[in-house]
Each structure stands twice: as structure tokens, then as C-alpha cells.
Amino acid sequence: MTSQLTIEDLPVPATLDAPGGRQFLAVQQLFRDAAIEELGHDDLVSPDAVQLARLQPSPYGRYFLLVARSGTEPAAAVIAAVLVFLPLAENLNAADIELVVAPRWRRQGVGSRLLERAAERCAQQGRTILNGYAGLSLSSGDSVGTPGAGVAPASPQSGAGWVDAHAPSTAFAITHGFTLGQIDRGSRVDVGEGDAPRLRALERDAESVSGDYDTESWTGPVPEWAVEDYCRIIERMDTDPPMGGLEFEPSRWDAARLRTMEARRRRQGTTSVVTVARHRASGTLVAYTELVVFAGNEAVAFQEGTLVLPEHRGHRLGQLVKARNHLGLGRLQPSVERIYTWNAAENAYMLRINEALGFTACLVEAGWIRK
Numbered sequence: 001m002t003s004q005l006t007i008e009d010l011p012v013p014a015t016l017d018a019p020g021g022r023q024f025l026a027v028q029q030l031f032r033d034a035a036i037e038e039l040g041h042d043d044l045v046s047p048d049a050v051q052l053a054r055l056q057p058s059p060y061g062r063y064f065l066l067v068a069r070s071g072t073e074p075a076a077a078v079i080a081a082v083l084v085f086l087p088l089a090e091n092l093n094a095a096d097i098e099l100v101v102a103p104r105w106r107r108q109g110v111g112s113r114l115l116e117r118a119a120e121r122c123a124q125q126g127r128t129i130l131n132g133y134a135g136l137s138l139s140s141g142d143s144v145g146t147p148g149a150g151v152a153p154a155s156p157q158s159g160a161g162w163v164d165a166h167a168p169s170t171a172f173a174i175t176h177g178f179t180l181g182q183i184d185r186g187s188r189v190d191v192g193e194g195d196a197p198r199l200r201a202l203e204r205d206a207e208s209v210s211g212d213y214d215t216e217s218w219t220g221p222v223p224e225w226a227v228e229d230y231c232r233i234i235e236r237m238d239t240d241p242p243m244g245g246l247e248f249e250p251s252r253w254d255a256a257r258l259r260t261m262e263a264r265r266r267r268q269g270t271t272s273v274v275t276v277a278r279h280r281a282s283g284t285l286v287a288y289t290e291l292v293v294f295a296g297n298e299a300v301a302f303q304e305g306t307l308v309l310p311e312h313r314g315h316r317l318g319q320l321v322k323a324r325n326h327l328g329l330g331r332l333q334p335s336v337e338r339i340y341t342w343n344a345a346e347n348a349y350m351l352r353i354n355e356a357l358g359f360t361a362c363l364v365e366a367g368w369i370r371k
Contacts, residue, residue, distance in 0.1 A: 005110060006069040006076065007117050012055045016048060024052065026078040027067060030100045037103070038137055039363055043340065047296030053268040058260060060089045064121065068114050070105070079105045082118045086127065089257075090249040094129040095122045106168070115176060119370075129247060132178060132368040134169035135186065141167065141364035156180045158244045161345030163366050170366065178368035182244030183345040187359035190338045191330065195358070199323045202356055206320035210277070213286070213312075215321060217275040217328050221262050226276065227255050229285035233276075237305045242344040246367050269295025273332055275325035277308075277317045286312040289321045291329050293336060301329060303341035306350065319353050326357060 010027065013020040025048060032042045046054065055063045064084050069076035080101040087094065097118060101111045119130060138145075141163030147153040153162035154170055161183025163170050173180075222230050231253035238250040265272065270292050277287035290304040308317045329336060341359060343350045 004071045005113065006072050007066060007114060008069070010065045010067045010081075012063060012065060013052070014056075016052060023067065023078060024048075024065075027065065027081040027083075027100075030078065030081055030102060031098070033102075034100045035135070038140075039135060040137070043297070043300050043338070044135065047294060050268045050270070050294045050296060053264070055083075056264075056267075058088075058264060060257065060260070061085055061087050066114060066118055066121075068101075068105075068110055080110045080114050082114050084118050084122065086122075086125065090251050091129075093127060094131060094247075095127040096131045096133075098133070111172060112176065128371060130178070130370040131181075131246065132173060132370075134173070134366045134368070136163055136167055136169065136364045136366060138361060138363065140164045140170070141183070141366065154180055156182050156244050158182070158242070158346055160242075160244070161185065161364065163364060173366070173368045176370070178370040179245060180366060181246040181369045182242070182367040184342045184365040184367065185345055185351065185361050186340060186342050186363035186365055187354055188338055188340050188362040189354075189358040189360070191326070191336060195330065196327065198358065199327050202319055202323040203327070206316035206323065210315040210317055210320050212280055213277045213315065213317060213320075214280055215275055215277050215324055217273070217324065219271060219273050219328075219332055222258060222274070226285060227258060230276070230288065231255070231258055233285060233288050233307055233309065234305060236307055236309065240307060240310070241350075242346045244344065244346070244367065246369055265292075271295075271333060272304075273325060273329050275321040275328060277312075277321050279312065287317040287321050289318075289325045291325055291339065293329075293333050298333070298335040299337040301333065301336045301339045303339060318350065319356065322353060322357060 010023050011020055013024055015021065028048050028051060032045045035042045035045050066082050067078045068080040070079045082097055082099040085096040099111060099115060122130065147162060152165040154165040155162045163183065235251060235253050238248055273291045275289055276285050278284065279286050287308040289306040291301045292304055293301045306318060306322060341354055342365060343354065
């Protein structure tokens with residue numbers, strides 16, 4: 001059956017109406033169907049227009065897309081795809097991959113051939129490290145529980161979290177030479193009008209020990225006065241949170257990079273809600289948190305980074321900025337019904353804060369690395 005397989009480049013179209021737009025939508029549907037199959041919903045799949053805008057090249061990274069067709073004819077159906085991101089500012093030896101195969105074509109070598117074609121392309125461009133991520137339902141892995149009878153758990157070297165070694169994505173990754181680098185716990189909180197009292201209580205609790213700090217919030221671009229400090233904080237997201245066995249060269253941020261990201265987000269229709277903490281004595285920003293909402297998926301918000309600089313920890317600033325940002329999201333984006341966040345299984349501090357905010361585990365994300 002796979003003897004008639006055709007693997008080819010699918011250039012990322014400029015718009016959904018441009019040549020290649022129909023095939024791009026077919027790829028999006030593959031990823032959407034796979035998410036629904038594994039998780040029971042497609043909340044985590046970006047709307048088509050948002051994803052297309054995200055995949056446009058920038059000075060800091062570019063994508064390429066390979067598809068597999070079930071025949072040699074140009075109109076043959078797209079049955080599998082691999083999306084590859086190549087960083088251009090740092091991590092120049094690495095590539096991030098996302099691979100999907102339609103259910104009826106699995107276990108026939110389609111995914112293997114597609115992966116190796118992508119790996120060859122990466123190697124030609126000096127990319128010797130492949131990073132892959134797979135979202136799994138809690139029936140396939142649970143970063144907070146004990147494996148049930150009959151489950152063969154696979155854990156990263158840190159020992160934090162596990163996934164079922166027999167889950168399809170896990171078995172595929174292991175077979176193809178990937179090592180489990182880290183487990184992230186994916187959590188969700190359903191939001192509504194009744195959340196304000198709990199958030200206010202968390203806010204007051206944090207205020208009791210954070211008297212040396214003020215907070216400010218905004219939506220949209222980072223204010224000019226905050227740009228330098230903001231860049232310094234988000235750089236720490238590559239060094240401070242646990243990374244397990246994954247390998248990353250820290251990114252470097254400046255005003256040009258920040259404004260480039262913001263312009264791309266505007267084209268994607270992304271709304272950002274940010275709260276920061278400022279040390280009153282020095283005037284320096286020392287903590288931040290960010291929530292984003294994508295156009296076309298306004299019922300869902302996603303937690304981006306949250307970080308408190310180490311020298312300012314112990315004042316419940318993480319709790320303070322997150323509680324205030326959740327309150328701000330409710331005012332600015334009342335259409336949001338649920339929020340998703342991810343934390344390394346070993347990041348007990350942030351997990352405790354998120355649990356206090358009402359988050360509960362809903363999925364596991366396995367981070368894989370192949371050298």
C-alpha cells in the first residue's frame with residue numbers, strides 16, 4: 001500500500017486562497033482530527049488563519065512542511081504531514097518537529113518514511129538535534145499519579161512524570177531513536193463569574209507579603225518604558241524553569257525582536273494580557289505573566305510565560321501577578337471559558353500556584369529529543 005506513497009514539499013502559502021491553501025487546510029485537518037482522537041477536543045489546535053500567519057518566515061525562524069500522499073497523482077489525498085521549525089537566531093543545530101498520520105495509514109511505514117525524509121533535510125542544513133512533542137490523554141500518561149496495573153511507564157531521566165510506553169506516539173518516538181527529555185503537565189481551569197472571590201482572596205494573600213512591589217497590567221504591545229526590563233525577564237524563561245533532558249541555547253531578546261513578535265501576533269489576531277511586578281525601590285520589573293487569546297478561538301486562553309527573578313522570590317509575586325492577570329482577562333476577554341497551562345512535572349512551585357488558581361491536570365505533553 002505504501003509503495004504508491006509520494007512525499008513532497010508543501011510550500012507554506014501566503015494566504016488560504018493562494019496556491020497550496022487547500023492542501024494546507026488538509027494538513028490542518030489532520031492535526032485537528034488527531035487532537036480530537038487523543039484528547040477529545042481540538043482546543044489546542046490553532047485556527048487555520050492563525051496557524052498560517054504563525055508559519056510565515058521571520059528573521060528568527062522559518063518552517064518547512066512535508067506531506068505524504070496516497071498515490072502519485074497531484075490530487076491524491078494528503079495522508080500524513082510533518083511540520084519542521086528551524087530557529088535562525090539561536091539553536092542553529094536544532095529543529096522542532098510535529099508529525100501526524102491519518103489513522104488508517106498508521107503502522108504501514110508512512111510516518112517512518114516521512115520522519116526520515118524530514119531528518120535528512122534537517123541534517124543537510126546542519127540540524128543535528130530533533131525535538132518533538134506529543135500531547136497525551138491522562139489515560140496514556142499522568143504526571144501526578146501512579147501508573148495503573150498493566151501500564152509500562154516511560155519516564156525521563158529526572159524521574160518526574162511518565163507516559164505509557166505503549167501509547168502510539170511514545171512507541172513511535174522510542175522506535176525512531178528519540179529519548180524522553182521531559183514531561184509537562186497540561187492543566188485546565190474553567191472560568192466564569194464565580195471565580196472573582198477566589199482570585200481576590202489569592203491576591204490579598206499575596207499582597208500581605210509583597211509590600212515592596214507594585215503591579216501594572218496592559219493588553220497589546222509592551223509599553224516603551226518596560227521594554228528593556230521585559231526583554232531581560234523573558235530571556236530567563238530559557239534558563240530558569242526546569243528543562244529536564246531537553247537542550248536549548250538561551251534566546252537573546254531586544255526591542256527589535258520584541259516588536260517583531262508583537263507585529264506577527266497582530267497579524268495572527270492574537271490578544272495578549274500581561275501583568276508585571278515592579279520593585280518599588282529600584283523601579284525594575286522583576287516578575288511577569290502573560291495570557292493570550294487567538295482570533296477564531298475566543299473561548300480559550302493560553303498561559304504563556306510566568307517568571308519571577310530569583311532574587312525577588314519569596315514574596316508570592318508569582319501568585320500575585322497570576323491572580324491579577326486572571327482577573328484582568330475576565331474583564332478584557334469575557335468570551336473566555338477555559339484556560340490551559342503547561343508546567344514541567346518537576347516544577348512544584350508553579351504547579352502549586354496553578355492548583356490554587358483552580359487548574360487541574362487534563363493532559364500530559366512528552367518532550368522528546370534525538371541527536
